[in-house]
Amino acid sequence: MTASERRLHPASILFDTARYARLFLWPALLAFLGGGRRRGTDLGPFDFGDADVWLWVLVLPSVALSVARYLSFRVHYEPGELVIRSGILFRNERHLPYARIQNLDAVQNVFHRALGVVDVRIETGGGTEPEARMSVLPVAALGEMRARVFAGRAIPPEQGAELASEDFGIEHRDDAMERRDFSPGDAPEADRPTRPEAAPTPTGAYRPGTLPTPNGAHRPEADAVPLLHLPLRELLLHGFLENKGMVLVGAAYGALWESGALNRFYSWIFAGSVDARGLFREVLAFLAGRGTFPTGRLLVALGGVAGFLVLVRVISMAWAFVRLHDFRLTRRGPDLRITYGLFTRVAATIPIGRIQTLTVHQGWLHRRLGRASIRVETAGGQAGAAVRDREWVAPLVRVERVPAIVSAILPDVSAAPVAWQPVHPRAFRRAVRKALAAVGLVSLLALVALGPRALILGVPLALWAIVSTRQHVRHLGWSATDGTVAFRSGWLARRETLVRVNRIQAVSTHESPLDRRARMARLRVDTAGAGERSHRVDIPYLAADLARGVAERLSSLAAQTAFRW
Amino acid sequence: MTVPGPDRQLDPRFIPQQRLVGRLTALAFTGPSLVVLLIVLAAADDVPGWGRVALGVLWLLLVLALAWHAEHWPAKVYAHARYALDADGLVIQRGVYWRSVTHVPRSRVQHTDVSQGPLERRYGLGTLVVYTAGTDHARVSLPGLAHEVAGALRDDLRPGRHDDSV
Numbered sequence: 001m002t003a004s005e006r007r008l009h010p011a012s013i014l015f016d017t018a019r020y021a022r023l024f025l026w027p028a029l030l031a032f033l034g035g036g037r038r039r040g041t042d043l044g045p046f047d048f049g050d051a052d053v054w055l056w057v058l059v060l061p062s063v064a065l066s067v068a069r070y071l072s073f074r075v076h077y078e079p080g081e082l083v084i085r086s087g088i089l090f091r092n093e094r095h096l097p098y099a100r101i102q103n104l105d106a107v108q109n110v111f112h113r114a115l116g117v118v119d120v121r122i123e124t125g126g127g128t129e130p131e132a133r134m135s136v137l138p139v140a141a142l143g144e145m146r147a148r149v150f151a152g153r154a155i156p157p158e159q160g161a162e163l164a165s166e167d168f169g170i171e172h173r174d175d176a177m178e179r180r181d182f183s184p185g186d187a188p189e190a191d192r193p194t195r196p197e198a199a200p201t202p203t204g205a206y207r208p209g210t211l212p213t214p215n216g217a218h219r220p221e222a223d224a225v226p227l228l229h230l231p232l233r234e235l236l237l238h239g240f241l242e243n244k245g246m247v248l249v250g251a252a253y254g255a256l257w258e259s260g261a262l263n264r265f266y267s268w269i270f271a272g273s274v275d276a277r278g279l280f281r282e283v284l285a286f287l288a289g290r291g292t293f294p295t296g297r298l299l300v301a302l303g304g305v306a307g308f309l310v311l312v313r314v315i316s317m318a319w320a321f322v323r324l325h326d327f328r329l330t331r332r333g334p335d336l337r338i339t340y341g342l343f344t345r346v347a348a349t350i351p352i353g354r355i356q357t358l359t360v361h362q363g364w365l366h367r368r369l370g371r372a373s374i375r376v377e378t379a380g381g382q383a384g385a386a387v388r389d390r391e392w393v394a395p396l397v398r399v400e401r402v403p404a405i406v407s408a409i410l411p412d413v414s415a416a417p418v419a420w421q422p423v424h425p426r427a428f429r430r431a432v433r434k435a436l437a438a439v440g441l442v443s444l445l446a447l448v449a450l451g452p453r454a455l456i457l458g459v460p461l462a463l464w465a466i467v468s469t470r471q472h473v474r475h476l477g478w479s480a481t482d483g484t485v486a487f488r489s490g491w492l493a494r495r496e497t498l499v500r501v502n503r504i505q506a507v508s509t510h511e512s513p514l515d516r517r518a519r520m521a522r523l524r525v526d527t528a529g530a531g532e533r534s535h536r537v538d539i540p541y542l543a544a545d546l547a548r549g550v551a552e553r554l555s556s557l558a559a560q561t562a563f564r565w
Numbered sequence: 566m567t568v569p570g571p572d573r574q575l576d577p578r579f580i581p582q583q584r585l586v587g588r589l590t591a592l593a594f595t596g597p598s599l600v601v602l603l604i605v606l607a608a609a610d611d612v613p614g615w616g617r618v619a620l621g622v623l624w625l626l627l628v629l630a631l632a633w634h635a636e637h638w639p640a641k642v643y644a645h646a647r648y649a650l651d652a653d654g655l656v657i658q659r660g661v662y663w664r665s666v667t668h669v670p671r672s673r674v675q676h677t678d679v680s681q682g683p684l685e686r687r688y689g690l691g692t693l694v695v696y697t698a699g700t701d702h703a704r705v706s707l708p709g710l711a712h713e714v715a716g717a718l719r720d721d722l723r724p725g726r727h728d729d730s731v
Contacts, residue, residue, distance in 0.1 A: 080723060080724070081723065087680075089682070089683050090680065090681070090682045090683070091680065091681045091682075091686075092678055092679070092680040092681075093678065093679045093680070093716075094676060094677070094678045095676060095677050095678075095719060095723070096676045097676065097723065097724045099724055100675050100676060100724070124675040124676050124696070131675075131676055131696070379698070504670070504673075505669075505673050505697045505698055505699030505700075505702060506667060506668060506669050506670070506673065506697055506699050506701075506702035506705065507667075507668045508665055508666060508667040508668065508701075508702065509665065509666045510663070510664070510665045511660075511663070511664045511665070512662075512663050513662050513663070516664070524701070526697075526699035526700055526701045526702045527699060527700065528698040528699055528700065529700070530699075530700040530701075548570070548666065551666065551668055552668065554668075555653055555654060555656075555668030555669075555670050556653040556670075558670040558672070558673065559652070559653040559654050559670035559671050559672055559673075560672075561672065562672055563672060563673055563698065
């Protein structure tokens with residue numbers, strides 16, 4: 001054991017076993033009770049019938065695992081990084097650079113306090129799980145760890161020493177711990193007044209975010225620059241375009257369905273003269289050459305449908321009016337401030353430094369009306385915390401205003417319009433083959449299920465596949481400059497996403513067997529905080545060599561920039 | 566224009582190690598599935614003779630396919646895997662049919678793992694795992710390196726080695 005090597009506290013075995021045991025508590029209890037009832041006779045202090053076998057089967061491995069973990073777990077403080085070795089059979093050596101450590105949390109519950117130990121978790125950002133969990137360390141070891149991590153973070157030594165000599169605040173919580181943000185050198189943080197004296201807060205919680213930042217030049221609070229305000233007209237238009245009313249109608253429908261009110265409603269509607277199914281049959285009968293065309297009733301029905309659609313749009317407009325009332329987007333120094341709401345006023349702050357991607361959405365109607373909406377994706381340094389992703393910075397904005405807002409939000413992005421480049425010239429040929437194959441498959445299934453008449457369906461489907469694929473491929477576009485990479489897709493509803501090179505986490509190219517036959521590749525750009533359904537930079541149908549070259553260049557450019565939360 | 570990919574190959578011991586993994590996997594499938602097969606054959610009285618033969622043949626084919634895969638696949642994986650670590654970062658190329666090249670810039674590496682399972686240890690191999698703040702590539706692993714090489718790559722990826730921009 002070298003001088004800088006630290007082990008867990010022996011009580012770790014206890015806490016670990018307890019943690020595993022909690023997982024098995026109920027099965028074990030059931031086995032215990034079940035076994036006890038079956039046997040009934042007591043054969044001695046260590047015999048509980050079959051139950052004890054099960055108890056040992058469950059508990060022994062967890063004890064063994066805990067002991068193995070205790071024996072194998074080693075922490076080293078090396079210059080510049082923390083090294084954690086663990087595992088006997090599956091060995092792992094993790095290197096955590098001090099500079100990358102975002103959070104150092106300590107949790108102490110009643111049992112921890114009784115034994116003078118703490119449960120320590122270290123996060124470097126990114127994942128949802130802590131990157132290192134030291135359960136449990138002696139309290140003194142925590143102080144040492146903080147001191148060393150701070151020293152390693154290149155904070156001036158006297159401050160590190162001061163910190164180390166302070167009473168280490170420990171959060172006394174029994175269950176979930178609070179995760180704290182730690183953004184040294186982050187522009188927004190640097191702009192806030194620094195409070196060095198507040199480092200150990202009264203609650204005793206460790207607040208790294210309030211530490212003096214190494215280069216925390218204190219800039220004066222900039223004046224608020226208004227970027228966007230939605231007047232009533234735009235609000236209503238936004239509601240109309242967004243058509244959120246459908247969601248509300250769906251919710252209302254569900255609620256009514258549950259309450260049984262719908263049954264009465266249906267009987268009221270359909271038992272009367274307007275029977276929708278009857279109407280449908282009458283129209284079919286007319287088409288087949290029997291009966292008369294039910295003009296009046298059809299008009300009533302169509303009017304009803306149209307009225308419903310109008311109602312939905314009206315509800316949607318009312319929703320937008322209430323929810324986004326007096327929507328304002330302002331830029332205040334390094335932050336974007338968004339305020340909106342009629343009853344519930346929301347004031348959201350987005351540090352510009354946290355913005356990872358920016359996406360401009362345009363539906364078909366948006367384009368007819370010369371409008372667009374802008375969203376950004378943010379990533380917090382708080383792993384696991386509820387980070388609002390896909391922020392709506394501009395629900396509705398005139399297309400002419402988009403470049404101005406984009407450059408106000410992302411000042412480092414060139415204001416020049418994006419020079420979109422098309423995908424590979426043979427992209428359509430490949431895409432349409434895929435689409436037609438899908439249509440063929442559907443038609444074949446329909447043929448089997450419905451007979452030859454189904455082929456009537458196949459022809460328009462195939463035509464639609466050709467037209468929509470043509471348009472889809474035509475509207476694919478990408479662009480990569482020294483500062484940004486952009487990707488657009490969609491035909492009727494279009495989306496353009498912009499990623500700054502300094503927000504790129506990884507770049508990859510992918511080639512399927514079909515790609516390779518056509519000498520094409522797909523280029524993907526990975527960013528932090530991307531959601532499941534977000535529009536991401538994922539460019540298909542590029543010439544393989546081009547894709548590889550761009551990937552290499554983007555990665556090289558990204559390597560030359562620093563990523564900060 | 567042809568862009569040269571990464572040029573370093575994995576450790577050749579990756580092939581026998583992966584074969585061993587494949588064989589163990591095949592064994593782990595063969596034993597229990599044979600038991601299940603025998604139980605099914607014993608329990609199902611109404612299955613005709615040809616059905617029994619077909620089931621047996623199907624099982625045999627599956628086992629043979631697994632065995633063939635265990636023997637031949639590792640060499641293919643090895644032949645198509647390349648990596649490089651340069652001033653910009655780590656580049657990993659992999660995939661036999663579906664190929665990918667992943668670039669992880671140096672300045673985006675949050676932390677690293679070098680891990681070694683029991684089978685890897687037997688062949689002196691290790692796996693390098695690089696973590697980023699990204700979404701799809703939050704965890705990028707590179708198995709099949711000599712353990713010392715994995716350690717050396719890890720040391721080379723430490724912040725402040727090449728990049729002075731942070």
